[in-house]
Amino acid sequence: MHDLRAIADRVDVLALSLRRLRQQGPRFRIQHAFWQPGTGGCKPGEEIASVSLLFRNRLFHVPLSAAQRILFDFLARQKSTPRSAKQIAVGIRHSIFHREHGRNTGILLVRKFAASTVKEYIKRLRQSLAICFDEAGLRMDPKRVVVSQQTTGNEVHYLLRARCEWLHVEMNSKGLL
Amino acid sequence: MAVIALYGFDEKQERDLKWLLEARGHQVVTGQTPGQKYADPHFSEADIEVAVVSFTAASPLPTVGAIGSKDLINSDNPVVLIVCSKFLSPQFELDLEERGFRVLYA
Numbered sequence: 001m002h003d004l005r006a007i008a009d010r011v012d013v014l015a016l017s018l019r020r021l022r023q024q025g026p027r028f029r030i031q032h033a034f035w036q037p038g039t040g041g042c043k044p045g046e047e048i049a050s051v052s053l054l055f056r057n058r059l060f061h062v063p064l065s066a067a068q069r070i071l072f073d074f075l076a077r078q079k080s081t082p083r084s085a086k087q088i089a090v091g092i093r094h095s096i097f098h099r100e101h102g103r104n105t106g107i108l109l110v111r112k113f114a115a116s117t118v119k120e121y122i123k124r125l126r127q128s129l130a131i132c133f134d135e136a137g138l139r140m141d142p143k144r145v146v147v148s149q150q151t152t153g154n155e156v157h158y159l160l161r162a163r164c165e166w167l168h169v170e171m172n173s174k175g176l177l
Numbered sequence: 178m179a180v181i182a183l184y185g186f187d188e189k190q191e192r193d194l195k196w197l198l199e200a201r202g203h204q205v206v207t208g209q210t211p212g213q214k215y216a217d218p219h220f221s222e223a224d225i226e227v228a229v230v231s232f233t234a235a236s237p238l239p240t241v242g243a244i245g246s247k248d249l250i251n252s253d254n255p256v257v258l259i260v261c262s263k264f265l266s267p268q269f270e271l272d273l274e275e276r277g278f279r280v281l282y283a
Contacts, residue, residue, distance in 0.1 A: 001262070002191065002194075002231060002260055002262060004193055004194045004197055005197070006281065006283040007229060007258075008194065008197045008201060010183060010279075011198060011227055011229060012257060014182075014227050014256045014258060015178045015179035015226065016255065018179060019178075021254060032279065056277055057274075058275075131271065137277055138254060140254070
Protein backbone atom coordinates (compact mmCIF):
# COMPACT_ATOMS: atom_id res chain seq x y z
CA MET A 1 0.00 0.00 0.00
CA HIS A 2 1.30 3.43 -0.90
CA ASP A 3 1.03 6.62 1.14
CA LEU A 4 -1.27 8.51 -1.24
CA ARG A 5 -0.92 11.87 0.48
CA ALA A 6 2.88 11.73 0.08
CA ILE A 7 2.42 10.95 -3.62
CA ALA A 8 -0.02 13.84 -4.07
CA ASP A 9 2.39 16.20 -2.27
CA ARG A 10 5.24 15.20 -4.59
CA VAL A 11 3.01 15.56 -7.66
CA ASP A 12 2.15 19.10 -6.54
CA VAL A 13 5.85 19.98 -6.38
CA LEU A 14 6.57 18.43 -9.79
CA ALA A 15 3.62 20.23 -11.37
CA LEU A 16 4.83 23.50 -9.88
CA SER A 17 8.35 22.97 -11.21
CA LEU A 18 6.94 22.29 -14.70
CA ARG A 19 4.86 25.44 -14.56
CA ARG A 20 7.85 27.49 -13.40
CA LEU A 21 9.96 26.06 -16.24
CA ARG A 22 7.32 27.12 -18.78
CA GLN A 23 6.65 30.54 -17.31
CA GLN A 24 10.11 31.67 -16.21
CA GLY A 25 12.36 29.54 -18.41
CA PRO A 26 15.19 27.21 -17.44
CA ARG A 27 17.69 27.80 -14.67
CA PHE A 28 21.32 28.66 -15.36
CA ARG A 29 24.41 29.02 -13.23
CA ILE A 30 27.00 31.57 -14.35
CA GLN A 31 30.40 31.04 -12.82
CA HIS A 32 32.69 34.00 -12.27
CA ALA A 33 36.30 32.98 -11.72
CA PHE A 34 39.18 35.05 -10.35
CA TRP A 35 36.88 36.46 -7.73
CA GLN A 36 38.66 38.33 -4.96
CA PRO A 37 37.35 37.43 -1.50
CA GLY A 38 35.80 40.30 0.35
CA THR A 39 34.75 42.14 -2.78
CA GLY A 40 31.17 40.87 -2.74
CA GLY A 41 31.17 39.35 -6.23
CA CYS A 42 30.35 40.50 -9.77
CA LYS A 43 33.20 43.01 -9.59
CA PRO A 44 35.31 44.25 -12.52
CA GLY A 45 38.29 41.97 -13.18
CA GLU A 46 36.46 38.68 -12.72
CA GLU A 47 36.19 36.26 -15.61
CA ILE A 48 32.89 34.73 -16.77
CA ALA A 49 34.32 31.22 -16.73
CA SER A 50 31.30 29.10 -17.63
CA VAL A 51 27.55 28.91 -18.02
CA SER A 52 25.71 25.75 -16.98
CA LEU A 53 22.12 24.63 -17.24
CA LEU A 54 20.59 23.32 -14.02
CA PHE A 55 17.99 20.73 -14.95
CA ARG A 56 16.57 17.87 -12.89
CA ASN A 57 19.22 18.22 -10.19
CA ARG A 58 22.07 18.03 -12.71
CA LEU A 59 24.44 20.55 -14.26
CA PHE A 60 24.95 20.67 -18.02
CA HIS A 61 27.72 22.78 -19.53
CA VAL A 62 26.61 25.26 -22.19
CA PRO A 63 29.37 25.34 -24.83
CA LEU A 64 29.87 29.09 -25.24
CA SER A 65 32.79 31.10 -26.59
CA ALA A 66 34.16 34.00 -24.51
CA ALA A 67 32.08 36.54 -26.46
CA GLN A 68 28.93 34.44 -26.03
CA ARG A 69 29.58 34.13 -22.29
CA ILE A 70 29.91 37.91 -22.02
CA LEU A 71 26.67 38.38 -23.97
CA PHE A 72 24.84 35.76 -21.87
CA ASP A 73 26.03 37.39 -18.64
CA PHE A 74 24.94 40.80 -19.87
CA LEU A 75 21.49 39.57 -20.92
CA ALA A 76 21.10 37.72 -17.61
CA ARG A 77 21.70 40.95 -15.70
CA GLN A 78 19.25 42.90 -17.87
CA LYS A 79 16.68 40.18 -18.13
CA SER A 80 13.59 42.21 -17.37
CA THR A 81 14.43 44.78 -20.04
CA PRO A 82 14.34 43.83 -23.73
CA ARG A 83 17.13 45.58 -25.64
CA SER A 84 18.06 46.07 -29.27
CA ALA A 85 21.36 44.77 -30.67
CA LYS A 86 22.72 48.32 -30.68
CA GLN A 87 21.66 48.89 -27.04
CA ILE A 88 23.32 45.62 -26.06
CA ALA A 89 26.57 46.51 -27.84
CA VAL A 90 26.60 49.97 -26.23
CA GLY A 91 25.65 48.50 -22.84
CA ILE A 92 28.52 45.99 -22.91
CA ARG A 93 30.99 48.64 -24.07
CA HIS A 94 29.99 50.92 -21.18
CA SER A 95 29.72 48.29 -18.46
CA ILE A 96 32.81 48.45 -16.31
CA PHE A 97 32.46 44.75 -15.47
CA HIS A 98 32.52 43.72 -19.12
CA ARG A 99 35.12 46.35 -20.08
CA GLU A 100 37.53 44.91 -17.52
CA HIS A 101 36.53 41.30 -18.08
CA GLY A 102 39.24 38.96 -16.87
CA ARG A 103 41.65 41.65 -15.65
CA ASN A 104 42.29 39.61 -12.46
CA THR A 105 43.76 36.84 -14.65
CA GLY A 106 46.62 39.13 -15.61
CA ILE A 107 45.33 39.78 -19.12
CA LEU A 108 42.15 41.44 -20.31
CA LEU A 109 39.72 38.99 -21.90
CA VAL A 110 37.51 41.59 -23.54
CA ARG A 111 35.72 41.21 -26.87
CA LYS A 112 34.51 43.90 -29.26
CA PHE A 113 30.77 44.20 -29.68
CA ALA A 114 28.86 45.97 -32.44
CA ALA A 115 25.17 45.67 -33.32
CA SER A 116 25.93 43.30 -36.20
CA THR A 117 28.11 41.02 -34.06
CA VAL A 118 25.47 40.93 -31.33
CA LYS A 119 22.96 39.57 -33.87
CA GLU A 120 25.43 36.89 -34.93
CA TYR A 121 26.27 36.00 -31.32
CA ILE A 122 22.56 35.71 -30.51
CA LYS A 123 22.24 33.17 -33.33
CA ARG A 124 25.25 31.19 -32.07
CA LEU A 125 24.02 31.43 -28.48
CA ARG A 126 20.79 29.71 -29.52
CA GLN A 127 22.78 27.01 -31.33
CA SER A 128 24.85 26.37 -28.18
CA LEU A 129 21.72 26.24 -26.04
CA ALA A 130 20.17 23.73 -28.45
CA ILE A 131 23.22 21.45 -28.03
CA CYS A 132 23.00 21.74 -24.25
CA PHE A 133 19.22 21.20 -24.12
CA ASP A 134 19.60 18.13 -26.29
CA GLU A 135 22.21 16.69 -23.95
CA ALA A 136 20.07 17.46 -20.90
CA GLY A 137 16.88 16.07 -22.45
CA LEU A 138 15.19 19.44 -22.06
CA ARG A 139 12.60 19.89 -24.76
CA MET A 140 12.57 23.63 -25.25
CA ASP A 141 13.12 25.83 -28.27
CA PRO A 142 16.16 28.09 -27.55
CA LYS A 143 14.17 30.89 -29.19
CA ARG A 144 11.88 30.74 -26.17
CA VAL A 145 14.91 31.36 -23.93
CA VAL A 146 16.77 33.97 -25.98
CA VAL A 147 13.61 35.72 -27.08
CA SER A 148 13.31 38.13 -30.03
CA GLN A 149 10.62 40.76 -29.64
CA GLN A 150 9.39 42.70 -32.64
CA THR A 151 8.76 46.42 -32.26
CA THR A 152 6.45 48.57 -34.37
CA GLY A 153 9.56 49.68 -36.29
CA ASN A 154 12.31 47.58 -37.86
CA GLU A 155 14.14 47.09 -34.59
CA VAL A 156 14.20 43.73 -32.84
CA HIS A 157 14.67 43.54 -29.09
CA TYR A 158 16.27 40.62 -27.28
CA LEU A 159 15.47 39.23 -23.87
CA LEU A 160 16.78 36.29 -21.84
CA ARG A 161 13.86 34.39 -20.34
CA ALA A 162 15.65 32.34 -17.72
CA ARG A 163 16.39 32.17 -14.03
CA CYS A 164 20.06 32.85 -13.42
CA GLU A 165 22.33 32.59 -10.42
CA TRP A 166 25.96 33.57 -10.10
CA LEU A 167 28.66 31.52 -8.45
CA HIS A 168 31.97 33.16 -7.55
CA VAL A 169 35.15 31.14 -7.50
CA GLU A 170 38.47 32.28 -6.13
CA MET A 171 41.30 31.43 -8.49
CA ASN A 172 44.90 32.54 -8.84
CA SER A 173 46.49 33.68 -12.09
CA LYS A 174 47.68 30.11 -12.79
CA GLY A 175 44.07 29.01 -12.90
CA LEU A 176 44.28 27.05 -9.66
CA LEU A 177 41.64 27.11 -6.97
CA MET B 178 -2.71 22.62 -12.45
CA ALA B 179 -1.33 19.64 -14.42
CA VAL B 180 -2.44 16.59 -16.38
CA ILE B 181 -1.44 13.49 -14.44
CA ALA B 182 -1.52 9.87 -15.63
CA LEU B 183 -1.58 6.99 -13.18
CA TYR B 184 -0.13 3.58 -14.02
CA GLY B 185 0.13 0.29 -12.17
CA PHE B 186 -2.01 1.14 -9.11
CA ASP B 187 -4.67 -1.29 -7.93
CA GLU B 188 -8.24 -0.22 -8.48
CA LYS B 189 -8.89 1.17 -5.02
CA GLN B 190 -5.63 3.10 -4.77
CA GLU B 191 -6.07 4.46 -8.25
CA ARG B 192 -9.57 5.70 -7.38
CA ASP B 193 -8.44 7.26 -4.09
CA LEU B 194 -5.36 8.90 -5.59
CA LYS B 195 -7.39 10.23 -8.51
CA TRP B 196 -9.87 11.77 -6.08
CA LEU B 197 -7.05 13.28 -4.00
CA LEU B 198 -5.28 14.78 -7.03
CA GLU B 199 -8.49 16.10 -8.56
CA ALA B 200 -9.32 17.76 -5.24
CA ARG B 201 -6.00 19.61 -5.62
CA GLY B 202 -6.95 20.87 -9.05
CA HIS B 203 -5.16 18.36 -11.30
CA GLN B 204 -6.69 16.53 -14.23
CA VAL B 205 -6.16 12.81 -13.88
CA VAL B 206 -6.05 10.14 -16.59
CA THR B 207 -6.38 6.51 -15.54
CA GLY B 208 -7.04 3.13 -17.06
CA GLN B 209 -4.14 3.21 -19.49
CA THR B 210 -1.39 0.68 -19.80
CA PRO B 211 1.89 1.16 -21.64
CA GLY B 212 1.56 0.49 -25.33
CA GLN B 213 -2.11 1.40 -25.47
CA LYS B 214 -3.47 4.55 -26.99
CA TYR B 215 -5.61 6.73 -24.78
CA ALA B 216 -9.18 5.55 -24.69
CA ASP B 217 -10.37 8.86 -23.31
CA PRO B 218 -10.68 11.15 -26.34
CA HIS B 219 -10.12 14.20 -24.14
CA PHE B 220 -6.47 13.29 -23.66
CA SER B 221 -3.58 12.28 -25.84
CA GLU B 222 -0.01 11.33 -25.11
CA ALA B 223 0.95 14.94 -25.77
CA ASP B 224 -1.07 16.13 -22.78
CA ILE B 225 0.47 14.07 -20.01
CA GLU B 226 2.74 16.23 -17.88
CA VAL B 227 3.36 13.97 -14.91
CA ALA B 228 3.17 10.17 -15.05
CA VAL B 229 2.91 8.44 -11.69
CA VAL B 230 3.96 4.80 -11.82
CA SER B 231 3.40 2.38 -8.98
CA PHE B 232 6.26 -0.06 -8.56
CA THR B 233 5.42 -2.96 -6.30
CA ALA B 234 6.14 -6.65 -6.46
CA ALA B 235 2.91 -7.01 -8.41
CA SER B 236 3.78 -4.34 -10.97
CA PRO B 237 7.33 -4.92 -12.16
CA LEU B 238 9.43 -2.13 -13.53
CA PRO B 239 9.86 -3.07 -17.20
CA THR B 240 6.74 -1.03 -17.84
CA VAL B 241 8.67 2.09 -16.85
CA GLY B 242 10.73 2.06 -20.02
CA ALA B 243 7.59 2.01 -22.09
CA ILE B 244 6.01 4.77 -20.03
CA GLY B 245 9.01 6.99 -20.56
CA SER B 246 8.99 6.36 -24.28
CA LYS B 247 7.77 8.96 -26.70
CA ASP B 248 4.81 6.79 -27.69
CA LEU B 249 3.06 7.15 -24.41
CA ILE B 250 4.10 10.53 -23.09
CA ASN B 251 5.01 13.19 -25.54
CA SER B 252 4.40 16.54 -23.89
CA ASP B 253 7.21 19.03 -23.33
CA ASN B 254 9.46 17.80 -20.53
CA PRO B 255 7.11 15.29 -18.92
CA VAL B 256 8.07 13.98 -15.51
CA VAL B 257 7.86 10.30 -14.60
CA LEU B 258 7.51 9.67 -10.88
CA ILE B 259 8.12 6.09 -9.81
CA VAL B 260 6.48 5.30 -6.50
CA CYS B 261 8.17 2.38 -4.78
CA SER B 262 6.95 0.33 -1.88
CA LYS B 263 10.31 -1.39 -1.48
CA PHE B 264 13.86 -0.10 -1.70
CA LEU B 265 15.63 -0.25 -5.03
CA SER B 266 19.31 -1.03 -5.27
CA PRO B 267 21.33 2.22 -5.14
CA GLN B 268 22.78 1.47 -8.60
CA PHE B 269 19.34 0.97 -10.12
CA GLU B 270 17.94 4.07 -8.44
CA LEU B 271 20.89 6.11 -9.72
CA ASP B 272 20.34 4.73 -13.25
CA LEU B 273 16.70 5.79 -13.11
CA GLU B 274 17.52 9.26 -11.85
CA GLU B 275 20.18 9.74 -14.51
CA ARG B 276 17.55 8.88 -17.11
CA GLY B 277 15.40 11.67 -15.68
CA PHE B 278 12.97 9.56 -13.65
CA ARG B 279 12.04 10.64 -10.14
CA VAL B 280 11.85 8.04 -7.39
CA LEU B 281 9.61 8.31 -4.34
CA TYR B 282 9.36 5.81 -1.50
CA ALA B 283 5.80 5.96 -0.24
